[in-house]
Amino acid sequence: MERKKYKKIIVKVLIIILVIIYIMPLLVTITNSFMSQGEVNEHYSTVGNILHPGDKFVEMHLIPNMVSFKQYWGLLFESPVYLNMFWNSVKIALPVVIGNLIVSSMAAYGFTVLKFKGKEFLFFIYIIVMLLPLQVTLMPNYLMADWLNIKDSYLAIILPGIFQPFGTFLLRQSMKMIPKSYIESAQTDGAGHFKIFIYIVIPMVKSGLAAAAMLTLIDYWNLIDQAVVFIQNNEKQPLSLFLANINTEQIGVSFAGAVFFAFPILLVLLWGQDFIRDGINLSGVKG
Amino acid sequence: MKKRIMAFYAAVIIVLVCCAGCAKKDSSSQPDMTALETDGNVSGNANSVVNESNVNSGEEQKSGKYVQTEMKGEITISTMYNMEFLTTAAENFMRKYPDVKVTVNESIELSDSDVNGADKMEQYRTGLNTKIMSGKAEDIIFTQQLPIKKYMDMGAFEDLSSYIETDPDINNENYFMNVIESARDKDGHLYIVPYKANFEVISFEKELLSGEDYFKGKDSLRFSEAIEYAKQKMEQTNKKNTYLTLLGRDGYVYSLVRENFNSLIDYNGKKANIASSKYVEWLKNAKEFDNKGYFNPPGLDFYNTKYYFVLNSDFDVQAAFYNLSPGGNCQGKPVADSEGNVYTSSSNFIGISSSSKNKEIAWEFIKYVLSDEIQSHPSLSTVGTAVNRKGFNTLVERCLKFYTDGTNQQISFDDYKNLLEQWVNQINKCDLSDPTITDYFGEEQKKFFDGKQTAEQTVNNLQNKITQYLKE
């Protein structure tokens, strides 16, 4: 019994150390956002001042000398533009996540249940096209958006996002784990595909759905390159793009901006952690 | 069931390949102007002349070769910073031709002060490049801070020679043709035209010249010769607080690099000749001069002390003022490179995208930007001169007023105008040096002057970096 306890403690300590390493950047960002601009400049400048000439090291402080809310004030109230951009980001990310879940789960179900020649080949193609990096696909996507006449709207970003193969890939791998007997017994009971999909398959892949939703959300919340090309109007920019532009002279504000950017997502992800741990429960199988 | 699906897939693939082929054909069916050029005089404009309807807008028409196209359609303009005269030009143009819609797409609005320039530039280029490569770029592109040579080499711009040839209004009587045609390349293609001229002038402190006529027979100055002469004068003078130049050691090296840019960088041959050049000497000289105190220390107190700078660099309108004003007390000429060419800055040019579907209307708009009306617009420039002669006069008058306002200096308008005109007439080339390369020089030089690396290392780094840039 003691051995087990030791093991558990060691594991927990390891995890805590890892956590600290991981949380450092976020912690630095949060605490630095409470520093005044002058203090931030002082800490991060590498040029010596009169007292200490010559190059000096960067000082990364965790505790601000003086807590100041000025950065947040400037961020939220002096230019309401940040709140606007936040909603723009939501307007892009939310439809993508919801749409992708629906389309991908349907496609994954199709891949799981159907039997036709070339099914695996088709699935293979689904996977391969994901390997193309953004610089390559940006241009043909632009052409396609122009042809469909959506190139100046969010649709040019949302539509490709909804049909992204990643969700299909993930959900199909999840559905592979559902024992065949489960579905077959439902079929012999006379259930149509629709019922099987909604009442049996979907509840079983809750974990996969949560994972797909979270990861897609992260991807589209951090969008930059597509936004640059498809969004001309400065007022329609999402927050990620705006933050990428922050003047390095104003690092303080960018800290506050980064915090503002990350927190809503973290809350959503926290909520998703429970769903991701809903496993496949076979207790419904009779005999 | 299975057969049906296979057939479905086959059909899909066939349709896709057709689409991909069609998409290519679409954009390549536009008249390829560049392919028609053999020398600069061929009129590739045949298509547009044939397509025009006979709408006469009341413009002067001389030989009948130039007929204005039907003014109906839509053009878009891409610019990184918006400029007031551009907005005015767009509005006036639309008022003049009610069937034409002009949209200006700007990347940074005038009011944006919070924005990091370098990042915005990159985003602007990402967007612009995507559009150019997919053939959907805006019709007119302003060239602020773009590496224009690359864009020209890839064929992003339309050759404007034929437009200029056939338009009787564009001549030396109305315009400074030497400036307008300064971007003509060695094959005779003219891809971009300037809406203003901007060049550098180097001047000597008159008192230190001690009456010698250094400028005899010279219409422009080479920096290397001028700085040699300045050094001599400085060593001979017994005036206190005399420094070589306000440019400092960075400006000194930079000016020498600019002068010899074409021999340092062989753009077409994709070679960098830095290691085999005198660059190392220049770096070492700069440091030596600095140690000898030739360059001024930081923090000058202009109020209490009189300083003398033997050689100075300034931009056109301001240099002209200091040349003529008794208080300025200097005398100078435009700066030339080692081959004697005087350059105008490349950020003030406009081009028409080669994939544009409204080239004729775009050309009309560019003509309008070059017209008397817009070239006289107050916001056209505070640095640089207009290319339209009437606009030039207006601008000169405005600048003179700006510089002499509040002082009691009397400089005659004719003197000022003639001096500037004399200088502008020296321009014969457009400065197409790649800003990426000049940035590298700046970075490496800074490291050298900060003492972080030796001159040889600097040369080595530059040689490698630039070779990589050219050869990639």
Add this chain to the structure above:
Amino acid sequence: MKCIKRDNLPLLMLGVSFLGFIVFYLFPFLFSFSYALIDNPIRKEFVGIRNFTELFENEYFMLGLKNTIMFIVISIPLNMALSLITAVLVNRKNRFNRWVSLVFLIPLVIPSAATAFFWQNIFGIHGVLNKFISLFGIAGKDWMQNDTGLVIMVIIFIWKNIGYNMALFVSGLHNIPEQYYECASVEGAGALWKFRKITMVYLAPTSFLVLIMSFVNSFKVFKEIYIMTGQYPPDGLYMLQHYMNNMFLSLNYSKLVSAVYILTVVIVLVVACLFRVERKASENLRF
């Protein structure tokens, strides 16, 4: 006839996804390939495979290719192993694990500019690391230079992507029905046996998914490195993505696409083999 009626719905479900997939992913894939066969995206002269042959003679392309392959070979297995271990550690559904897994997702929601700034301030020449070792009298250096640059890139890649893969693995682990483990426990199996014979086996589909997504994400680490070292980093860090990005900025889409396709062919061959392996493995799973 009964068969056809039954299969209509899944066919439709797959069809919707397939349609979007063709428009937004397959078409760009094929279309971009056609650009590899021409010399210039604006002039469009057909040159066949000249782009490919020229690329193999281009020393910078080969440098980028070599570095990218080295990076992939080192970091992807490492990343997968580490994320699998952490996923197993935080598998159970309890409050502690919920927060810990959130922590690992933090790197994904901080904007790239902020993370680049953070790492720059640690590994840069005036950074915290140098300050730390200067306390021991060791002279610091710019860690982003040649030999250590690759190590740092691997560190940043792993730091950022463990969370992503961990989420996928956790979902995959929960796809394995609890009942399998319970059966094995009843028959007296130990933890290691359970891990080897149940977890590893049933994790095959998920592992394949993680592998592919790791490839996709390894392209994205470019963003941080780009912010830290610019367009032309030291030789050891010059990846294929740098080459591609520079080609993009030079309007040379054809070279960009050719370069990508060479890399893609290599990856596709590897993926195809693993795809076969995964298929065999998953067929044995569903009983």
